[in-house]
Amino acid sequence: MTLKNSVSFLLAISFSYLVMAQKSATYTNNLVTYKKALSLYNNKQYQASQTLFASVKKSTNETTLQSDCAYYIANCAVRLNQQNADKLVEDFVNDYPTSTKRNTAFIDVADYYFVNGKYAYARKWYDKVDEYALSRSEKEKFNFNNGYSAFSAKQYNDAKKYLSRVENSKTYGSQAKYYIGYMAYEGDDYNKANQYFDQVSNQERYKEKLSYYQADLNFKLGNFEKAIDLAKARLKDSDASEVSELSKIIGESYFNLEKYAEAIPYLQAYKGNRGKWNNTDFYQLGYAYYKQNNFEKAISEFNKIIDGKNSIAQNAYYHLGESYIELNKKQEALNAFRNASQMDFDLKIQEDAYLNYAKISYDIGNPYQSAPQVLTGYLEKYPKSTHKSEIESLLIDSYITSKNYKEALKLLDGKNSYENKAAYQKVAFYRGLELYNEADYLEALKLFDASLKNAIDNRFVARATFWKAESDYNLTNFDDALVGFKQFQQQTASNETPEYQNLDYHLAYTYFKLKNYAPATQAFNDFISKNKADKVRLNDAYLRLGDAYFVSSEYRNAIKAYEKAIALNEIDSDYAFFQKAISAGYIGEDAKKIKELEQFISEYQKSKLRDDAMFELGNSYVKANQIEKANQVYNRLESEYKMSSFVPKALLRQGLVYYNGNQNEKALTIFKKVASNYAGSPEAVQSVATARLIYIDLGRVNEYASWVKTLDYVEVTDADLDNATYEAAEKQYLDNNTDKAIKQFNGYLNSFPNGIHALNAHFYVAQLYFKKGLTENAAPHYEYVVNASRSEFTEESLSRLAQFYLDSKSWKKAMPLLTRLETEANYPQNIVFAQSNLMKANYQLEVYDTAVLYAEKVLSNAKLDNKIKSDAHIIIARSAFKTGNETKAKAAYAQVETIATGEVAAEALYYNAYFKNKEGKFETSNTTVQKLAKDFSGYKYYSAKGLVLMAKNFYALKDAFQATYILESVIDNFKEFDDVVTEAKDVLTKIKAEEAKTNASILPDGN
DSSP: OOHHHHHHHHHHHHHHHHHHHHHHHHHHHHHHHHHHHHHHHHTTOHHHHHHHHHHHHHHOOOHHHHHHHHHHHHHHHHHTTOTTHHHHHHHHHHHOTTOTTHHHHHHHHHHHHHHTTOHHHHHHHHTTSOGGGSOHHHHHHHHHHHHHHHHHTTOHHHHHHHHGGGTTOTTTHHHHHHHHHHHHHHTTOHHHHHHHHHHHTTOHHHHHHHHHHHHHHHHHTTOHHHHHHHHHHHHTTOOHHHHHHHHHHHHHHHHHTTOHHHHHHHHHHOOOBTTBBOHHHHHHHHHHHHHTTOHHHHHHHHTTOOSOOSHHHHHHHHHHHHHHHHTTOHHHHHHHHHHHHTOOSSHHHHHHHHHHHHHHHHHHOOSSSOHHHHHHHHHHHOTTOTTHHHHHHHHHHHHHHTOOHHHHHHHHTTOOSHHHHHHHHHHHHHHHHHHHHTTOHHHHHHHHHHHHHTOOOHHHHHHHHHHHHHHHHHTTOHHHHHHHHHHHHHOTTGGGSTTGGGHHHHHHHHHHHTTOHHHHHHHHHHHHHHOOSOHHHHHHHHHHHHHHHHHTTOHHHHHHHHHHHHHHOSSOHHHHHHHHHHHHHHTTOHHHHHHHHHHHHHHOTTOTTHHHHHHHHHHHHHHTTOHHHHHHHHHHHHHHOTTOTHHHHHHHHHHHHHHHTTOHHHHHHHHHHHHHHTTTSHHHHHHHHHHHHHHHHHTOHHHHHHHHTTOTTOOGGGHHHHHHHHHHHHHHHHTTOHHHHHHHHHHHHHHOTTOTTHHHHHHHHHHHHHHTTOHHHHHHHHHHHHHSSOOTTHHHHHHHHHHHHHHTTOHHHHHHHHHHHHHHOSSHHHHHHHHHHHHHHHHHTTOHHHHHHHHHHHHTOSSOOHHHHHHHHHHHHHHHHHTTOHHHHHHHHHHHHHHOOHHHHHHHHHHHHHHHHHTTOHHHHHHHHHHHHHHOTTOHHHHHHHHHHHHHHHHHTTOHHHHHHHHHHHHHHOTTOHHHHHHHHHHHHHHHHHHTTTBTTSOTTOO
16 A cells, blocks of 8 residues: 555545534434424424424434424324315325324324314324224224214214224223214114113213103103103203203103193193294194193194194194184184195095085185085095085085075086976076176076076076066066066965065056056056055156056046155156146146146256256247247247257247248248257258248248258258158168168168258167167267267267267277266166266276266265165275275275175175274174175185185284185185285285294295
């Protein structure tokens, strides 16, 4: 070795030693730091510890030391709840797969989460543990902790798996058995639960909980006596919440033992789940009260069961119905039985409920469907019922008592048994009477005929015969009416009917219309001799008797009859007085006639006959040669009654007086005035004819020809053809050859549109079309008459044309005609017609104040039938309601209720109930709705509205079941009435939202 080499060798050894010395120092320093970090870790100073471990891990190359540092860094992260804690543990396991701390890491992390109650996290890490690497003591802890974590996370299958491994452990056995028992309890395995709970029942730590569970377990196992004993023993040591649950166990146990009196106080003590009872809770307490015959309290519980759709609810509703029956609350019972009958959980209860529902429907009526429908439904569903004959008997009678004749006819159609034919006879009669009262005489006739075809009861044969005759009378089929009244008179059962009393009156009127005046006067006298109580009808009989004598030229008898009418002073005294004066003239007592006409004009200032009287007085003055007085009266008539049909007649008379007095120029002036102002009228035609004679007498024919050319309704050259054509048509009219008359009148009008007789032709052809029911064809002809100068045809044409527009609801076209008719009419009935329809038209056009004004005008007329009175009161009521004047509306509806029939009566009855509800009279409001359901079930709209009102009443009376059931029934059964259904839904939503606060079986959103 050379010196150079020796030096190099020594240098190398020195360097190597230096490096080794440096490494040893670093390792020593890391160990010191590691131990310090470990000390901090053991003292739970995890943040500082983690920092030092990280420092060591970074500065050392020792794998074991790095592995240990990584382990503790991850452990610190877990304890510090750092976001990357799980990743650090995973990284440790992945980076150091051979580390002895791998399994320990999983256990440590899992145990940490377990101790801190984070069982779901703990389970995640327990699942990673290698069980086989654990010692026996570690395995017990692992199995318990993992099992309890699964239990806490409600992963019962895994919990049972691990806890069952330690159920015999000294350390963990008792706890494991308790939790295994609890899981069996929760899983309804009560025998197993009991087995495990018994094994730990001597453990003080579980006694408190076990006493409740064991009581509950025995209850669920049907050991009710033992459940009662256990629960009662626990009561005194329990808090309020547990007292509630234990009371429920005791109460239900007594209930199941049918010891209802003992059950009641404990069932009452139950506070519910989170302060709410469910439908079963209400049922049990209600049934316990029911079994004690405490029906009021039974109802108070049963009726809290809302939306029940199971066997318990069906049972509850059935017993609710029975409870209502015991308290004679039939409407409430009907709803309860109906609900129970619609459920099929218990078929026997369903059938019994249906039977009760059917019987009550017959008894009090049914707002959902007619009683006959309900009874028929029961028989169809239970054809072999032991109650079949009873229900069939009720069914037959129900067709009459329900008053829903229209629906009853449908149900009876095709049923041919004797009992059903007898029912059909009566139902058809009553339906015909309804249609008659609605002025639908043609349809009424059909129903009376149908009744007569089922001639079972002679009394109803007689009544149908009478009303068929009345319908014919109103259709102007007077010959048929007379036959009918005579048939009625000859029937032996007629004197048992209410119609018999006034038969003479109706016969008299029919004879009168047929112009058979002798039998008419006899019949009127017969009626008068037998009837003194009905002053209005007696008054009318005297008037018509006077008219019959009058047209028979028996003027003295006429005067006596009119004087009797005047003495009664009920109706139309002005007419009687006027006719008496005219009659005096016919028997030659001209001075008396003049005196009485003067008296009439003075005393009857508002009479519609006053213009007639002026005209007659003027004529009487002419006859008495008091020409100046006559002219004064004629002028007065023209001045005071410009629109009167007597004005052109009076002017014509004046012209004739001047003509007869050789005052030709004055006569011409008058005749030209009539011809110009009343173009086309008969007076105008006669004025032209008489003027022609004057012009001829004066030798001024050219002047006549020039004048007459200005009159478009006079065609001088065609006058003879005009007359001949018209007279041919008129002959067919007078001979009642309707179709031929129509054809010839139309032919005349086509040939002579402005002919001499155009006015008459238009009127007569309109009347013929009207008689055939062709009102649309009649309308333009009536319009011609209405637009022509005032004539004897104007009044009736105004009435008929107005009716045409009213029928088509053309209110604005009808109103001007009705306004004219009101002021121009001579007949009182036409004035009433105008006013009553102006009332209706204004209401339809929402001019409520004017509608009420006309209604009050109508009611001021003493001679009104109930239909018109009812219409007037209903308009006042509806208008008042629309304008918010409910006080006036209430008074008007009360008036309507006393006289109305049909749908209007149903409306009035509904508002009777409505106002009672507003006043807080809920029970009486419901009584009124029940009457509405029984008497007017055919009018579904008001039945539906009445039900919504009834629901509100019941809810105000704390009966939630009735309220919700009724509203749901309205929603299901009356979909055609959008407004009613909308209101029902709104009310139902509010009620359910309120009830959901205390009833857990109801969803808070009201569904």
